[in-house]
Amino acid sequence: MLSHQTKENPVFNIEQLFNNQKLTSLVWRDSSASERIDRLKKITAWIKEHQQEIRDALMSDFGKPEAETDLSEIFPVTAEINHSIKNLKKWMKPKSVSTPLPMLGTSGKIYFEPKGTSLIISPWNYPFNLTIGPLISALSAGCTAIIKPSELTPHTSKLVSNMITDLFEPNEVAVVLGEVEVSTELLKLPFDHIFFTGSPAVGKIVMKAASENLSSVTLELGGKSPVILDEDADFKDAAEKIVWGKFVNCGQTCIAPDYILVHESQRETLLSEMKVALQKMYDPDYKGIEKSPDMARIVNDKHFKRLTGIIEDALSKGAALAFGGKHSPHTRYIEPTLLTEVTDEMQVMQEEIFGPILPIQTYSTLEKAIAYVNSKPKPLALYYFGQNSENTSKTLRETSSGNAVINDCVLHFLHLGLPFGGVNTSGIGKSHGYHGFLAFSNEKGVLKQRVGLNNVTLLRPPYGIKAKQIISSLIKWF
Numbered sequence: 001m002l003s004h005q006t007k008e009n010p011v012f013n014i015e016q017l018f019n020n021q022k023l024t025s026l027v028w029r030d031s032s033a034s035e036r037i038d039r040l041k042k043i044t045a046w047i048k049e050h051q052q053e054i055r056d057a058l059m060s061d062f063g064k065p066e067a068e069t070d071l072s073e074i075f076p077v078t079a080e081i082n083h084s085i086k087n088l089k090k091w092m093k094p095k096s097v098s099t100p101l102p103m104l105g106t107s108g109k110i111y112f113e114p115k116g117t118s119l120i121i122s123p124w125n126y127p128f129n130l131t132i133g134p135l136i137s138a139l140s141a142g143c144t145a146i147i148k149p150s151e152l153t154p155h156t157s158k159l160v161s162n163m164i165t166d167l168f169e170p171n172e173v174a175v176v177l178g179e180v181e182v183s184t185e186l187l188k189l190p191f192d193h194i195f196f197t198g199s200p201a202v203g204k205i206v207m208k209a210a211s212e213n214l215s216s217v218t219l220e221l222g223g224k225s226p227v228i229l230d231e232d233a234d235f236k237d238a239a240e241k242i243v244w245g246k247f248v249n250c251g252q253t254c255i256a257p258d259y260i261l262v263h264e265s266q267r268e269t270l271l272s273e274m275k276v277a278l279q280k281m282y283d284p285d286y287k288g289i290e291k292s293p294d295m296a297r298i299v300n301d302k303h304f305k306r307l308t309g310i311i312e313d314a315l316s317k318g319a320a321l322a323f324g325g326k327h328s329p330h331t332r333y334i335e336p337t338l339l340t341e342v343t344d345e346m347q348v349m350q351e352e353i354f355g356p357i358l359p360i361q362t363y364s365t366l367e368k369a370i371a372y373v374n375s376k377p378k379p380l381a382l383y384y385f386g387q388n389s390e391n392t393s394k395t396l397r398e399t400s401s402g403n404a405v406i407n408d409c410v411l412h413f414l415h416l417g418l419p420f421g422g423v424n425t426s427g428i429g430k431s432h433g434y435h436g437f438l439a440f441s442n443e444k445g446v447l448k449q450r451v452g453l454n455n456v457t458l459l460r461p462p463y464g465i466k467a468k469q470i471i472s473s474l475i476k477w478f
């Protein structure tokens with residue numbers, strides 16, 4: 001058993017663990033691509049051998065269907081590893097930059113050095129994917145890592161801990177299990193990089209703690225991701241995509257569509273297509289969605305009460321139930337729920353929903369829909385469905401979001417060529433693929449000069465007329 005997991009003196013032991021990783025990070029600074037690739041390959045091999053255990057852990061934690069575990073927990077991790085293995089040599093290679101005229105005679109390169117020690121704090125909603133995903137980026141960049149998974153998914157967190165103990169020495173990668181107190185102690189340490197995935201509220205705490213040591217941070221946060229459905233969208237296609245993107249993982253997805261803005265002429269079309277899609281995906285035999293083996297459950301009683309409270313609050317303030325609303329506390333089941341006639345006074349429009357409830361509002365002009373989105377904090381993702389290219393680019397130009405998807409939703413998470421992440425309240429920094437590698441790397445700019453020569457030789461004091469003439473022409477021409 002790892003000493004840092006004892007209860008007697010966790011602070012001392014965590015510090016010792018950190019100090020040991022610090023020493024390893026100095027050795028790993030010079031690790032080659034093939035050494036890093038070997039570390040990644042061990043993870044793939046472990047996953048292959050323990051795939052059923054991963055599925056079982058997720059099933060125990062919140063009834064996550066096996067197919068969804070394979071698709072949204074395992075596949076993104078193995079794909080991320082394969083992508084890194086394929087590209088790591090290229091990413092690590094120092095990049096030459098062109099020389100600006102005033103720097104003539106010098107050469108410039110960007111070196112990618114590992115930041116060093118890293119801390120990864122992960123959430124419960126994709127507890128395998130969102131813990132191992134950042135670890136792949138840390139290992140690709142050559143960093144050590146201490147991982148603090150969520151306490152709300154104990155089976156998956158324990159499995160991750162076993163996996164890391166099987167594959168790494170504690171001075172390389174280690175898992176520290178625990179709740180807020182453990183995170184708080186970890187956050188006091190001078191990590192070179194902190195990668196946090198979770199709520200904006202805790203993100204602020206993490207950033208504040210990081211500022212004490214000036215540790216760099218990646219904050220993958222949440223928020224209310226809107227869907228805009230323009231008049232000319234293909235409503236059958238859009239409804240199917242939105243239903244899947246919203247109700248996969250029982251709506252407990254950071255990039256799930258949080259609310260819909262649909263053109264007022266098309267609300268009924270959208271609603272009827274969404275009902276058809278819900279039936280087709282989750283109730284093909286007309287036994288009720290509760291019987292579907294493909295619908296996960298709410299993670300715990302606290303979140304169950306929060307979500308049923310959101311529905312009650314909306315209905316008590318005049319919202320209409322267009323679909324769903326049933327729930328069962330014993331199994332923590334909440335039926336996919338569509339609400340119309342919602343207003344900003346309702347909780348459902350004030351906080352990130354993070355569950356299977358979808359409010360639908362109408363708009364009269366695209367300008368008004370855009371203004372509504374812009375009146376709220378910048379979202380993690382924005383989804384636009386429509387076929388008019390002018391409206392598409394207007395929406396992209398006039399809104400700000402971490403990511404945007406046209407005519408689909410959620411799918412961008414799987415595109416490893418794209419930076420993934422939020423903007424301001426929905427996140428700081430990006431992850432996935434090269435962007436994840438960059439998050440854990442210091443881009444060191446290196447300038448090489450010729451011996452005996454210097455581009456500012458003529459500009460040294462005492463500043464004569466010639467120097468002043470050169471400085472004026474520099475300002476004028478460059």
Ligand code: NAD
Pocket residue numbers: 121122123124125126130148149150151178179180183184197198199200202203205219220221222223253254255352354380421422427
């Ligand atoms: P959370 O912020 O409550 O917890 C995340 C992690 O922080 C957990 O490991 C938890 O133990 C730890 N933590 C909690 N309170 C803390 C504190 N006071 N100090 C230090 N650490 C603390 O988030 P959650 O409920 O696990 O996850 C849901 C949130 O995460 C949602 O807002 C969702 O949008 C967001 N999320 C974002 C992404 C993304 O990639 N951007 C992905 C998944 C989830």
